[in-house]
Amino acid sequence: MTRVKHLLLALACGMALVPGVPAMAQQASVAEAEAAYRALAPQEAARAGDPQFDYQLGIAALDAGHYGEAIIALQRVLAVQPANAQARAELARAYALAGDIDTARAQFATVVDDPSLPDPVRQRFTGFVRQFDRQIAGGGSDLSGYLDARAGHDSNINAATDLTQVTIPLFSFLGPGTLGPGARAQEDEFYELTGGLSGVSAISRQDRVFGSVLGSWRDNFDTSAFDTASLTGTAGYAHSFANRDVLSLSAQAQRFWLDDAGYRNSYGAVAQYTRVLDGGRALTLSAQYNRLDFDGQPLLDADRFAVAVGFVTRDISATVQAGKEETTQAAGDAYSNLFANASLGGEWALSPQVAVQGGLAFDLRRYDAADALFLVERADERLDAQVGLKVRLTDALFFQPRATYTRNWSNIALYDYDRFTVSAGVRLEF
Structure with a gap:
């Protein structure tokens, strides 16, 4: 249930990337995310490689606008847990916010292929893939x-x-x-x-x-x-x-x-x-x-x-x-x-x-x-x-x-x- 909840949160946050689609969940304020990031960042040298820590650090960095740091932290999660769909969805969101829609599209497409993904989430992620395809093609x-x-x-x-x-x-x-x-x-x-x-x-x-x-x-x-x-x-x-x-x-x-x-x-x-x-x-x-x-x-x-x-x-x-x-x-x-x-x-x-x-x-x-x-x-x-x-x-x-x-x-x-x-x-x- 927790995994589905994380996926739905990633879905809601990702929806804000697509023009005309309102977000269904509200992210933490930038100030709160920045505070969380500053609390976690000093621990990175000692705790990097721990999937749970790296995931928390990646989310905090992402919501605070530190996209490069978020990508690195979430990539460490996937290096240890390649089947972690929620981490991959958040990584796709990080790439999209950083402007790399090609990689974002590839990451979302990988999440769509996860057989355990709930159908409503799969359908929406498939929609993201189509939206990114449209952007990659130049916007129609x-x-x-x-x-x-x-x-x-x-x-x-x-x-x-x-x-x-x-x-x-x-x-x-x-x-x-x-x-x-x-x-x-x-x-x-x-x-x-x-x-x-x-x-x-x-x-x-x-x-x-x-x-x-x-x-x-x-x-x-x-x-x-x-x-x-x-x-x-x-x-x-x-x-x-x-x-x-x-x-x-x-x-x-x-x-x-x-x-x-x-x-x-x-x-x-x-x-x-x-x-x-x-x-x-x-x-x-x-x-x-x-x-x-x-x-x-x-x-x-x-x-x-x-x-x-x-x-x-x-x-x-x-x-x-x-x-x-x-x-x-x-x-x-x-x-x-x-x-x-x-x-x-x-x-x-x-x-x-x-x-x-x-x-x-x-x-x-x-x-x-x-x-x-x-x-x-x-x-x-x-x-x-x-x-x-x-x-x-x-x-x-x-x-x-x-x-x-x-x-x-x-x-x-x-x-x-x-x-x-x-x-x-x-x-x-x-």
Whole structure:
């Protein structure tokens, strides 16, 4: 009966290793286990080799987090008592907690083969073996996605100046020129639909392939000239190292539409290295290349190179990026530019049902050649701010009101503008 009791305890403790399975027995607190370990450890030199002592020492070390010492002590038990199923189950737990799931799987499988093992314990240990097999194979596959529908008001749908007249230096002798409606800020109500589907599949324990498709559609109520749509596809490969760091390589393509007509194609590649830190934090370093091809506007076609450093926690993410956008034709040099930007965003829970979302971003651009009309090299700085709420309606459905503000400063009046939006929508995550 004592043996079955020990096995059930090992079973209950082992269940905590499997995601989504609650432990059925509570281990001693870490402080109590540490005290027991400190009381037994000084006796190890004199009593090592005594199976009863080694078992007690192994359990105390295991519960106190001294996994290496626990493994050694429990191995001594099995050296003397190779049929001791409870010691082998605890050894499997120690290997699993230490991160060696291959050996943990082998030890649990050995326990399963013990003919005296009670059926309920055998069934659960068999479940552990399957779980470890899944982890060894890389974790299987996963598919997730979202749909977002919202409506709101935009003070400047075309990101244009509020001015009605602008003096063009090349034609200054003619005096100020009146801007047409498309070159002046226009406000309108809008609705917007966005959605995405992402998938990942393990091809080995450390290697995965992934892909995603993201789409958006925005329709302005009173004018279609600035309606937009986009479709983006990504496919890539990720490798996880023994220290949990991840290297990923991906290819990406995008089609962008303006006023229901094709406007731009973009395609390129991204390489990213992620350094995993404690406490749900990570550092990222990435390099990206994109080719931009504009329909019917060859002077805008460009190659875009960027490098970025990021830092993420459970609540916030921050990124700093810099790069170069170089037009493919010398005649388009006025559109070539150096850029740098920084962004900070986060989500903070106010309650289990409500979270605040917010973000700030700053973008700086310096253009290579003088504008043909304004006779100066364009220089822009842009500030973007966003704040909103995420209200949980169900486990998968959220209500999200949001406000955004953009201010773009430019030495060319035509590109100097501000813009704000307010919107509300629902988001379904699956």
